Amino acid sequence: MQETTWTSADQRGFLSLLNDYYQLTKPRLILLFLITTAASMELASQGEVNPWLFLVTLVSGALAAGSANTINCLYDRDIDGIMERTRHRPLPSGRVQPWEALVFAIALAMTSFLLLTIFANLLSGLLAMAGIAVYVGVYTHWLKRSSSKNIVIGGAAGAIPPLVGWAAVTGELAWPAWVLFAIIFIWTPPHFWPLAMLIQDDYARVNVPMLPVVDGDGVTAKQIFIYTLALVPTTLLLVYPFGVSGFLYGAIALVLGGMFIYRAWELMQAPSDKDEARSLFKFSILYMMLLCAAMAIDSLPFTQECLTSLTTAIAAMGTR
Incomplete structure (x- = not known):
């Protein structure tokens, strides 16, 4: 025993x-x-x-x-x-x-x-x-x-x-790889800063100069909004001019980007609202996951075949 x-x-x-x-x-x-x-x-x-x-x-x-x-x-x-x-x-x-x-x-x-x-x-x-x-x-x-x-x-x-x-x-x-780098690089501040806004007291306690600690919530919210605005056109570079992603990815990137911008705008209107900051932080994670999923699904040969068939069918209907 x-x-x-x-x-x-x-x-x-x-x-x-x-x-x-x-x-x-x-x-x-x-x-x-x-x-x-x-x-x-x-x-x-x-x-x-x-x-x-x-x-x-x-x-x-x-x-x-x-x-x-x-x-x-x-x-x-x-x-x-x-x-x-x-x-x-x-x-x-x-x-x-x-x-x-x-x-x-x-x-x-x-x-x-x-x-x-x-x-x-x-x-x-x-x-x-x-x-x-x-x-x-x-x-x-x-x-x-x-x-x-x-x-x-x-x-x-x-x-x-x-x-x-x-x-x-x-x-x-190749250049598309650097576009992917740029997407993550620009996404990181509006992803991390809302979290920093939530735990800024902890950072202040240990003298870590995160942006909300140094410049306050208002400036941080404005910076988040600016970076979010820059993120959306960056994601579309994969569609044009580089052409490694197609219509499906582009449409999803625009919808997700619009949602991201709207949430960043909401935070900028109420930068001291912790619930808004928390909501934006959580959405930023979902945004990146869905954006990457859109890239992957759009790149599949099956997806391309379906889109080509759909385009051909619509074109045929238009000639009747």
Whole structure:
């Protein structure tokens, strides 16, 4: 009986430790990175991506993002221990030691690079490592604690996954890949700033100069609206002039963009309304998920065949 009890306790301890390491990777953030990577791969392959390459690239992307997020937790463990929403994380609570987190992050990064280099190509592996470097070096170390524009420039790290996906499929970076980069880059501030508006007291407590802390809710809401206005025409560049997406994607991008602009406008009218900020933050996530889904569905050969048949049928009806 005693042996069974100890075994059960050990199992619970092991599962708890696994969960701590899992939490270090910030899995909720990784999901969006994988969605943008998947959409990029579908677009680059015109809906005919190799399933094995698709799987390896997504796993490698998750490992690279997990590595970057773990290093971010390691670097920010001092302020995480003070902020209400982060003080129970594995590092500030002492459940994982800093050296353990560092070894874990290095192992994730090396595995990601090797998988991409072996099963995709060197360019995609180097881009994944560049994403880690930008997130850790530019955003976490340089800008996060020194500039209210930290998320604008540092957001480039979150825009690299589509480049990884495109490079994994094609071995190069064509202009449409950079459009995908630009979409994520411009989307990041109006996605993150509403969240920063909600938790600005935490940021103020640890002297992190997020835009709402430095310039207030009114200025932040205006900046969100400006970036949202810039986002919509950027998404349409995939339709024209680059022509890698078609009518279906373009229509969905316009509808989603209009909804995003409307919600950003609503927040600008009431910048101190926490419910509006929360609603916009949640919608920004849904927006990106649906936009990527539209890219992927539009790129499928089946979709193109259906649209071609529909266009032909309408044209035939018009000639009667």
